[in-house]
Structure formats: structure tokens, C-alpha cells
Amino acid sequence: MPAADVEVVHPVCKDVMMEATPIIDLPDLAESARVLRQTVDEMNGPVTVVLDGGAFDDLPAALAAEAISCRSLFLEGVPLDFRRAGPWMAEVSSASMRSHVEWLDTHHNCAVYWSCPVGPDALYRHLRTLNEVMIPREDGEDRQQGGAEKQRYERVLFRHWDPNVLGAVLPILTRSQFARFLGPADGIVFNGPDYGGVRRARKADNMPDAAIGPLRLGLDQMERLKAAMLHSSRLRIARYLKKNTPPHFSGVDDDFVWGATLASERTADELGIRTERGRARWAYVMVVSDGKAADLPDVRSFIQEKGASPDARVKELIGHTVDALRFGNALNGAAS
Structure with a gap:
């Protein structure tokens, strides 16, 4: 209970x-x-x-x-x-x-x-x-005591x-x-x-x-906490998308925004985009490209190029995307 x-x-x-x-x-x-x-x-x-x-x-x-x-x-x-x-x-x-x-x-x-x-x-x-508060350690190292594993904990704020x-x-x-x-x-x-x-x-x-x-x-409580925090993060990303939907888009309702938020997660994981802000920007890029950005080799190589984090790269990509949208050609030259 x-x-x-x-x-x-x-x-x-x-x-x-x-x-x-x-x-x-x-x-x-x-x-x-x-x-x-x-x-x-x-x-x-x-x-x-x-x-x-x-x-x-x-x-x-x-x-x-x-x-x-x-x-x-x-x-x-x-x-x-x-x-x-x-x-x-x-x-x-x-x-x-x-x-x-x-x-x-x-x-x-x-x-x-x-x-x-x-x-x-x-x-x-x-x-x-x-x-x-004490939470289970995530290093995977449990101590053996009397033949039974004992979960190790660490103090966090x-x-x-x-x-x-x-x-x-x-x-x-x-x-x-x-x-x-x-x-x-x-x-x-x-x-x-x-x-x-x-x-x-x-x-x-x-x-x-x-x-x-x-x-x-406990471990089960941490899993429930992570799920709640993930849902909260998704909500903030969805609000970002809803607020920043390009003006020429039509038929955008909460179902569309929520679906776009969830749909962008798999490719964000693949590309190593970790921060909430970076994932929000990536969701935006996926929306304005009609879901095609993740399949463009130039975009993928640009985001994963060495010298900057994927989260920093997707921020740069947003600027290219906005410029391209002004000329009606989303993602034109995004990776240049």
C-alpha cells in the first residue's frame, strides 16, 4: 500500500x-x-x-x-x-x-x-x-554476507x-x-x-x-521514481513543442504533440542526445522535417561529429533548421 x-x-x-x-x-x-x-x-x-x-x-x-x-x-x-x-x-x-x-x-x-x-x-x-536520502548504488557491486547479497547504498541530496x-x-x-x-x-x-x-x-x-x-x-521505489520523472520530462518537452510549432503547421493538437514527443525518443537515444533540452530540440527537428531528419546521413553525421556533444550539435542544427524554414526548405544545408 x-x-x-x-x-x-x-x-x-x-x-x-x-x-x-x-x-x-x-x-x-x-x-x-x-x-x-x-x-x-x-x-x-x-x-x-x-x-x-x-x-x-x-x-x-x-x-x-x-x-x-x-x-x-x-x-x-x-x-x-x-x-x-x-x-x-x-x-x-x-x-x-x-x-x-x-x-x-x-x-x-x-x-x-x-x-x-x-x-x-x-x-x-x-x-x-x-x-x-539513501538510494541504491548503481555500480552493480553488491557485497556478499552469509551467502546473501546485500544492496549497497549511497547518500544523495x-x-x-x-x-x-x-x-x-x-x-x-x-x-x-x-x-x-x-x-x-x-x-x-x-x-x-x-x-x-x-x-x-x-x-x-x-x-x-x-x-x-x-x-x-529501495530498488523498486527508484524504478517508480524514474518513471515519474521521465513522464514529467516528457510533459515539458511536449509543452516546448506545442509552444514552438511552426505557424504553417495545421491540425496540431495534444495527441499530435504527445505522439511526436514519444516518437522522437528512439532516435534521440541512438544519436546520444541525453539532456532534456537537447531532446526537446531534437523532437522539434523531427516535427519540422516530418520525421525524416533521423534518416538523413548528413544530419546524423553532423550530430555525432567529434568535437562537441550531440546535445550541442542539435542546438546548432536548430539554428540551421529555422533558417531553412524561412526559405521553405527545412533542413537544407543543416549539416553544413
Whole structure:
């Protein structure tokens, strides 16, 4: 049984198989903000917010300008730039402070709201224990102990202050893992646009004891997490295609865009295009070439030419393609 009751308060995508067409567009910002405010209003007790410093040049300074105090969830010895881009916990004690935080979240998708009956200090101590998570090592080396294999783990940063990360991770946790995640808190609210929109997760009455030690994800959980992250990446690529469809194209709907996104993946893998941005650009090239670009020897050799990564090459290819489209001859001279 999955862990916690993670409720989708403002759904933005269908619960369907990966190949089916989801809702591609992001939800309306104003409506998301309204639903988020209402959901936070329904939380029990005082509400504390954790903000993602990575969305800003200097979040502490921006909050101080609004008389909002905050404290880092990273240890003092962490380098300043890394610390500044990390999680910051703030207590919003007035309506104006909360309104400002909500404005920041609406425009930067950067806030996780926590309800903790025992107070912010206990929550602060707890959250500092969540900054790392244990995941299975991928080097394929298992140690033999008593004739049985023992999976080896490594510590990685757990960005629990990023709403989209929580949208991917919380649904895969067991109930005891979720109890470990909540600690002294009784619920959280966040807006993860790529993972269901506004979500609320609350401690159940029959919640088991928390798992001991740091959060530790199993192999099956990592596979589910990778699948969720892949789906999210596909959604962002589909939005890129939908936004950048050439004006002379007709009959382009979400089914077409989603199908084009999935269809471009095989050739992107073959050509070694790894980054999400590179794969989005490659999907665009495949669309404007009516799926023919991958079969053109000049295009393939250009992308795989030594001296630059395939992702960098496909960026150059985009420029050639756009120029060619202006003259009505897509991919003319693309590899020159």
C-alpha cells in the first residue's frame, strides 16, 4: 500500500498509461494560487513555509526586504553559494508576509507549507535530518554476507524544499517512510505542476512508527521514481513543442504533440542526445522535417561529429533548421 494519503487537490494530468495523451498545458496561475491558499487555510495549527533558494539570486535578502526572517536548513560549514541556493525556513506571522510568500511561490514554484503542532523549532530540527536520502548504488557491486547479497547504498541530496521533487517522491514512500518524512508535523501542502498540481499530504490516525534512520529508498521505489520523472520530462518537452510549432503547421493538437514527443525518443537515444533540452530540440527537428531528419546521413553525421556533444550539435542544427524554414526548405544545408 502506498504511503501516505497524497491528495491531488488541483489535478492537471490524467491518471493514465504513459503512452496515452495527458493534459499538456500547465494550469492557470491564478487558479492554482487560489486553490493553494484555500488548502493552506485548511491546515491545522501554525503554518511554516520552506522555500527553495535556488529559484532566486539571494532569497534571504529578498525576504529581509519584506521583514520576513528565515534560517537555512543547511549546516553553517556549507559554502555560501550552495547554502544560499538551498532550503530556507520562514515563519509567516502576518497576512502581508504570507501574501508575499504566496506571490513568490506563484511566480517561482518554490514553497512547501508545513503544519507542525509542536512548533517551528521542532520542525526546524527535523527538517535538517531530511536533507539527504539513501538510494541504491548503481555500480552493480553488491557485497556478499552469509551467502546473501546485500544492496549497497549511497547518500544523495534530497531536495524536499522543491515542490516538484515532493510530487515525485511522496507517492512512492511506504507508510513508515512517510511517517519518517513528516516527523513531528501533521501535514504538508505544495504545488507541483508536473506531478498533479496542488497536493496535500496528511498524517493518518493509524500511522505506523517512523522508519529509523535516514530515508532509504529501495530498488523498486527508484524504478517508480524514474518513471515519474521521465513522464514529467516528457510533459515539458511536449509543452516546448506545442509552444514552438511552426505557424504553417495545421491540425496540431495534444495527441499530435504527445505522439511526436514519444516518437522522437528512439532516435534521440541512438544519436546520444541525453539532456532534456537537447531532446526537446531534437523532437522539434523531427516535427519540422516530418520525421525524416533521423534518416538523413548528413544530419546524423553532423550530430555525432567529434568535437562537441550531440546535445550541442542539435542546438546548432536548430539554428540551421529555422533558417531553412524561412526559405521553405527545412533542413537544407543543416549539416553544413
